[in-house]
Amino acid sequence: xxxxxxxxxxxxxxxxxFRCGVEExxxxxxxxxxxxxxxxxxxxxxxxNGVIVRSNKNVLVGQETSRVxxxxxxxxxxxxx
Numbered sequence: 627x628x629x630x631x632x633x634x635x636x637x638x639x640x641x642x643x644f645r646c647g648v649e650e651x652x653x654x655x656x657x658x659x660x661x662x663x664x665x666x667x668x669x670x671x672x673x674x675n676g677v678i679v680r681s682n683k684n685v686l687v688g689q690e691t692s693r694v695x696x697x698x699x700x701x702x703x704x705x706x707x
Contacts, residue, residue, distance in 0.1 A: 668698065669707040678705065 633639040653659075663670060663682040671687075672680040678689050686694065691705055699706040 671705045671707070673703055673705055 633642060654662075666682070669685060670682045671678040673691055676691050678686045678691060678694075681687055686707075691700065694700075694705060694707065697705050697707045
């Protein structure tokens with residue numbers, strides 16, 4: 627697989643990352659991240675199968691992401707409102 631070509635499936639991407647390696651990054655520990663999540667003015671939601679399962683502001687839990695129309699960022703795992 628070529629490194630610069632898009633991948634059709636998550637499995638192809640995972641195989642590529644395993645074969646070519648992914649740059650390791652340092653992240654703050656959970657306690658620091660939690661303080662950040664509590665302090666930000668945006669709503670950050672964890673998504674599972676298109677449904678919001680957790681939120682830093684305890685809102686929208688149980689709602690389908692397709693019903694959320696105004697957001698700053700969204701992918702399969704998170705939505706930021």
